[in-house]
Structures are given as C-alpha cells and as structure tokens.
Amino acid sequence: MLLDGLRDAGYGLIGPMRRDGAIVFDEIDGVADLPRGWTDEQEGGRYRLRERSDGAFFGFAHGPESLKRHLHVPHQELWRAERRDGGLDIVQVAPEAPRRAFIGARACDIHAVAIQDRVLTGGAYADPHYAARRRDVFIVAVNCGEPGGTCFCASMDAGPRATGGFDIALTELMDGGRHDLLLEPGSEAGRALLATLPAREASEADRKAAAAVTDTANRKMGRRLDAARAREMLSRVPEHPRWEEVADRCLSCGNCTQVCPTCFCTTEVDSSDLAVSTASRARQWDSCFTLDFSMLHGGPVRHSTRARYRQWMTHKLATWHEQFGTAGCVGCGRCITWCPVGIDITEETAAMTAREETP
Amino acid sequence: MRKPRLAVWKFASCDGCQLSLLDLEDELLAVADALDIAYFVEASRATAPGPYDLSLVEGSITTPHDAERIRAVRRKSRHLVTIGACATAGGIQALRNFADVREFAAAVYARPEYIDSLATSTPIAAHVPVDYELHGCPINKRQLLEVVSAFLAGRRPAVSSESVCMECKRRGNVCVMVAGGAACLGPVTHAGCGALCPACDRGCYGCYGPKETPNAPSLSHWLRGLGMDGRDLRRVYRTFNAGAEAFRQESDRHDG
Ligand code: SF4
Ligand code: SF4
Ligand code: SF4
Numbered sequence: 001m002l003l004d005g006l007r008d009a010g011y012g013l014i015g016p017m018r019r020d021g022a023i024v025f026d027e028i029d030g031v032a033d034l035p036r037g038w039t040d041e042q043e044g045g046r047y048r049l050r051e052r053s054d055g056a057f058f059g060f061a062h063g064p065e066s067l068k069r070h071l072h073v074p075h076q077e078l079w080r081a082e083r084r085d086g087g088l089d090i091v092q093v094a095p096e097a098p099r100r101a102f103i104g105a106r107a108c109d110i111h112a113v114a115i116q117d118r119v120l121t122g123g124a125y126a127d128p129h130y131a132a133r134r135r136d137v138f139i140v141a142v143n144c145g146e147p148g149g150t151c152f153c154a155s156m157d158a159g160p161r162a163t164g165g166f167d168i169a170l171t172e173l174m175d176g177g178r179h180d181l182l183l184e185p186g187s188e189a190g191r192a193l194l195a196t197l198p199a200r201e202a203s204e205a206d207r208k209a210a211a212a213v214t215d216t217a218n219r220k221m222g223r224r225l226d227a228a229r230a231r232e233m234l235s236r237v238p239e240h241p242r243w244e245e246v247a248d249r250c251l252s253c254g255n256c257t258q259v260c261p262t263c264f265c266t267t268e269v270d271s272s273d274l275a276v277s278t279a280s281r282a283r284q285w286d287s288c289f290t291l292d293f294s295m296l297h298g299g300p301v302r303h304s305t306r307a308r309y310r311q312w313m314t315h316k317l318a319t320w321h322e323q324f325g326t327a328g329c330v331g332c333g334r335c336i337t338w339c340p341v342g343i344d345i346t347e348e349t350a351a352m353t354a355r356e357e358t359p
Numbered sequence: 360m361r362k363p364r365l366a367v368w369k370f371a372s373c374d375g376c377q378l379s380l381l382d383l384e385d386e387l388l389a390v391a392d393a394l395d396i397a398y399f400v401e402a403s404r405a406t407a408p409g410p411y412d413l414s415l416v417e418g419s420i421t422t423p424h425d426a427e428r429i430r431a432v433r434r435k436s437r438h439l440v441t442i443g444a445c446a447t448a449g450g451i452q453a454l455r456n457f458a459d460v461r462e463f464a465a466a467v468y469a470r471p472e473y474i475d476s477l478a479t480s481t482p483i484a485a486h487v488p489v490d491y492e493l494h495g496c497p498i499n500k501r502q503l504l505e506v507v508s509a510f511l512a513g514r515r516p517a518v519s520s521e522s523v524c525m526e527c528k529r530r531g532n533v534c535v536m537v538a539g540g541a542a543c544l545g546p547v548t549h550a551g552c553g554a555l556c557p558a559c560d561r562g563c564y565g566c567y568g569p570k571e572t573p574n575a576p577s578l579s580h581w582l583r584g585l586g587m588d589g590r591d592l593r594r595v596y597r598t599f600n601a602g603a604e605a606f607r608q609e610s611d612r613h614d615g
Contacts, residue, residue, distance in 0.1 A: 019533065046540075251577055274508050
C-alpha cells in the first residue's frame with residue numbers, strides 16, 4: 001500500500017531484490033519483488049543467501065549495492081564537442097533528475113548519502129549530476145533487525161536505527177508471532193503519505209518492540225571498531241609493519257572502494273571518433289587502488305600496494321575527518337564481505353592498535 | 360591531407376583479433392575513410408608496399424622465418440601496435456615454452472622433420488620495439504576502435520590496466536567468487552572485456568593477461584581455500600597468457 005502510494009505520487013521504486021545469488025538494490029515493481037523470506041550470511045570474502053522460515057520482508061543485511069549506484073552513477077558522460085564550420089561546438093550533458101523512492105535503505109546507507117552530499121555538493125562547486133539525481137528522492141528507511149556478520153555500524157555511530165535523513169522509517173515487528181510494520185515519518189512528505197494509509201496508531205508496546213529490534217541488532221553486530229582510537233592512531237603509524245603484511249594479501253583489485261557507499265572518486269575518460277570530428281568526456285568510478293589514480297608526470301605516486309591500502313584506510317578512518325568533518329566509513333562492512341580475499345578493516349585496525357601498544 | 364596508411368599483419372595466431380577489425384561493421388566505412396588500408400590480406404588480396412603509418416600486428420613469433428619477418432615489418436612501420444594475447448604474451452601456443460616442442464611435433468605430424476619451428480612462442484615485443492600493446496584473447500573490438508581513434512587524434516588510448524573487478528563492479532555484476540564460491544581470476548587480470556564472464560555467472564579466465572600490479576600468490580592462496588589444488592592452480596594461469604611473466608611465474612609455483 002505504501003509502495004502503491006509512492007508510485008501514484010510518481011516515484012520510480014528502487015528496492016532490495018534477489019538477483020544472481022545476492023540481494024541487490026534495483027528497480028522493483030512492488031512488494032512481490034522484495035526478497036521476502038530470504039536472509040544473507042556474510043563473512044570476509046564470503047556471501048551466501050539462505051531461506052528463512054518466518055517470511056520476513058527485510059530479514060537480511062545488505063548486498064553489494066547501496067544508493068551510490070543510483071545517485072553517484074558508475075558512468076556519466078559530461079560533455080561532447082563537435083567540430084562545425086571550422087569552430088567547435090561544446091554541448092554540456094544535461095543532468096538527469098528522476099523521481100525515485102528508495103525502499104529499505106539502512107541507517108548506514110542513509111549516513112553514507114549524507115556523507116556523499118557533503119563531499120559532492122557541500123563545497124563551492126557542487127556536482128550538478130549528483131545534485132539532480134539526489135533532489136527528488138524519497139527514502140523509506142528500514143530499522144535494521146538483521147545485521148550481517150561483517151557489520152559494525154554501531155561502532156561508527158551510523159546505525160542500526162535510522163535517526164534522520166529519511167521520509168519514512170519502517171520497523172518490521174515479528175515478536176510473539178505477529179507480523180506488523182511500524183511506520184514513522186521523518187519529513188513532511190513522509191507524514192503526508194502516511195496520512196493516506198489505512199493504518200492504526202502505534203501503541204506504546206509497538207514502540208517498545210521496535211526499540212527492541214534495533215537493540216538486538218546492536219548486540220548481534222558481527223564486528224566492532226574503536227573509531228576514536230583508530231583515528232588518533234592512524235596519523236602516527238605510516239611505517240607500521242602491518243601495512244606490509246596486509247599488502248601481501250591485498251590484490252589492489254579495487255572492490256572495497258567500489259562497494260563502499262561513501263567512496264566517491266572518479267576518473268575522466270576522453271574519447272574521440274575516427275574522423276576526429278567529435279569528442280566526449282565521461283567520468284566513471286575509479287579507485288585509489290588503481291595505478292592511474294595517483295599518476296602524475298613521471299609515474300604513480302602510490303606505486304606499492306602498501307601505500308595504496310594505507311591511503312585508503314587512513315582516509316576512511318582518520319583524514320576524512322579533517323577534510324569533511326566525519327569519518328569516511330559508516331561501518332556497513334561491504335568492503336569486508338566483497339573483498340575477494342576477505343581483508344577486514346576492523347581486523348587491521350585492531351591488529352595495528354594492539355601492536356602499537358606492545359611493539 | 361594524406362590519409363595515414365594502415366597495415367595488418369599476422370604471425371602465429373588464429374585470426375580472431377584481426378577479425379575484430381572486420382567485425383566493426385558499423386564503423387568499418389569510417390575506418391576506411393580515415394585510413395588508407397594498404398595491407399590487410401584477411402580483407403583484401405590487393406596489397407600496397409610500405410612504409411605504413413600504423414601497423415597492427417597479430418600473432419606470436421614461433422619460427423625463425425617469422426623472427427626475420429617481424430623485423431622487416433618493424434622497419435616499414437612508423438607505429439607498431441600489437442593486438443591480442445599471442446602478440447603481447449605468446450598466446451596459447453606459449454604452452455610449448457613449458458615443454459619440448461619436438462615431442463609435440465612428433466606426436467602431431469607424420470613427417471616432423473618438415474617442421475621448422477622455434478623452441479618457444481614469444482611476444483612481438485621480445486623481438487622488436489612495440490609502440491603500444493592491446494591485450495585480450497580476443498581483443499575487444501571497442502578497444503581496438505579506441506586505439507585506432509586515439510592514434511588518429513594523436514592522444515593516449517583510454518585503455519585501463521586496472522583489474523577486471525573494476526569493470527565488474529561498475530557493470531553491477533554480483534561477484535561470482537564472493538557470492539558463489541567460483542574461482543575467478545578477475546582480481547589479477549587486466550581489464551578490457553567489460554567483465555564478460557562474471558556477467559554470465561562464470562569466473563574470469565584471465566583472457567586479458569595480468570593487470571598492472573597483479574598479486575597472484577595471494578589470489579592462489581584464496582583459491583586453495585575454495586578447493587583448488589596445485590594442479591588446478593597451475594592450469595588456471597596456463598592458458599592464453601601462459602607466457603605473460605606474472606602468470607608464468609605463478610603457474611611455476613604450483614605442482615602439476
Ligand atoms: S569503509 Fe567499508 S565498512 Fe566503511 S563504509 Fe566503506 S565499505 Fe562500509
Ligand atoms: S582490500 Fe580487498 S577488495 Fe580492497 S583492493 Fe585489497 S584485495 Fe581488493
Ligand atoms: S566476479 Fe571476479 S571479476 Fe567480478 S568482482 Fe568478483 S572476483 Fe572480481
């Protein structure tokens with residue numbers, strides 16, 4: 001009913017759905033597309049779907065996809081140039097502004113959107129493409145009841161309960177054999193939509209049950225990270241031996257940055273046609289793990305994998321603060337699950353702090 | 360202005376890469392407009408003598424005769440670009456580098472004494488200076504178009520040497536290794552195919568050869584955990600790019 005209301009209001013729906021052995025975040029038609037009765041098992045470098053018997057709608061953590069794919073798209077043409085009558089016509093590619101509702105966004109991912117807002121639109125030069133895609137967004141949050149084995153949002157103050165940045169927040173209540181959804185408005189638009197739904201007023205008991213859902217999630221969180229310690233420590237340990245050890249395992253494949261909902265780096269790709277009469281510039285997701293990323297004249301600045309991993313982790317947990325005022329990590333755990341060799345930012349942090357104390 | 364003259368050469372190879380040029384159906388006329396196709400026997404018996412502005416070279420060097428011929432091609436070519444796994448890494452035929460080619464010849468040919476071939480299959484760059492290498496088995500025709508377009512515009516081709524994983528994630532594939540436990544060479548393999556196999560629920564076979572900074576030992580360690588033994592590991596690295604240094608070394612580390 002909620003989804004119908006959103007569709008009637010002209011929103012395209014993006015929500016969780018099962019595809020290719022994972023739950024991805026993609027276009028859905030309605031409730032029937034939700035991965036009802038499925039859950040996921042997540043560990044470093046490992047993800048498996050499992051059926052669950054209780055028919056929960058949102059009984060899983062999250063897959064590789066976040067809102068990033070839809071707001072800060074993997075590939076974006078920026079402008080085209082055409083030779084005409086001896087001159088050059090330059091055509092800007094107009095930003096697209098689809099009206100979309102995101103169903104089932106987790107607290108961590110909503111925090112990540114706030115971080116990307118700051119990075120991409122917070123400075124003097126806002127990114128028009130991101131801004132346009134971001135503008136007409138309706139967010140239906142899900143308070144997380146089923147954190148994954150690699151999650152640590154609680155350590156990053158980014159979950160499991162959604163505290164802002166949504167239009168409606170939903171908690172799935174299944175205590176005592178019932179199956180209800182508790183809906184809370186987070187914006188005027190959310191309130192207006194809720195008013196159209198034939199729902200009963202939530203009781204005190206319902207609210208308690210909802211709080212219990214996220215409390216349990218908090219306890220079940222698969223990983224922890226001492227964010228304050230990490231931030232403070234990382235600025236002091238550029239030569240820690242652990243960097244070399246993690247570099248022995250790291251494939252510099254870039255998966256961690258591609259699945260990370262806050263990583264925003266892109267590279268520009270130029271092309272021209274055979275007649276050299278039209279050219280185009282596009283940007284696409286890049287990663288601080290590629291060699292080209294730090295290429296200056298003469299060569300890449302971060303040639304070793306050690307330097308690249310150090311750059312990534314230090315930026316996520318420490319230098320992001322100086323640059324943008326928060327950590328660059330929301331504790332979603334995707335970089336751990338989707339690393340092909342299971343490298344774990346929480347384990348690396350813990351190992352470094354431990355060995356810093358007892359060298 | 361004179362059109363740049365193009366030549367396409369074949370050495371030990373299957374022709375698949377030069378066919379990519381003919382396979383550019385929609386752009387073929389534009390290619391012929393932009394370049395004077397002076398030598399391309401796969402397409403036309405009419406050939407014009409050199410020098411050529413751009414030579415595309417397919418195939419590896421496996422005979423004494425070809426080792427001479429590539430030098431002649433180089434002398435006639437202002438720019439020489441090698442295309443495909445054979446030309447850039449020795450191709451599947453570089454499997455001979457790990458064995459005794461005379462035994463192969465004896466097993467295959469009734470009169471092996473007619474066969475005059477080298478003990479190894481080597482990439483073009485092992486014989487003459489190469490201006491640019493385009494990887495893949497076969498090459499991606501879009502990338503070939505990009506290399507030719509870049510040559511005509513005098514700019515650097517937009518061909519990245521990052522991992523297949525980068526393309527895989529941009530494309531939105533679900534990782535077949537993490538979610539399915541499949542063996543995938545994507546993290547050590549040069550991008551270019553657009554993560555074709557993972558998009559079809561298969562692990563990457565490494566057709567584009569080693570990427571810029573491959574860490575094959577770490578991947579092999581993980582693949583062992585997924586159930587591969589030494590023989591499997593030796594084999595996954597010994598395919599079309601068996602002769603590429605990082606894959607050759609890694610295959611040698613595992614017992615057959
Ligand atoms: S660094 Fe890892 S855990 Fe943190 S937000 Fe990015 S993907 Fe999630
Ligand atoms: S940490 Fe993992 S996902 Fe990230 S670049 Fe290294 S191997 Fe790839
Ligand atoms: S399927 Fe293969 S290429 Fe794609 S991300 Fe996974 S390991 Fe990399």
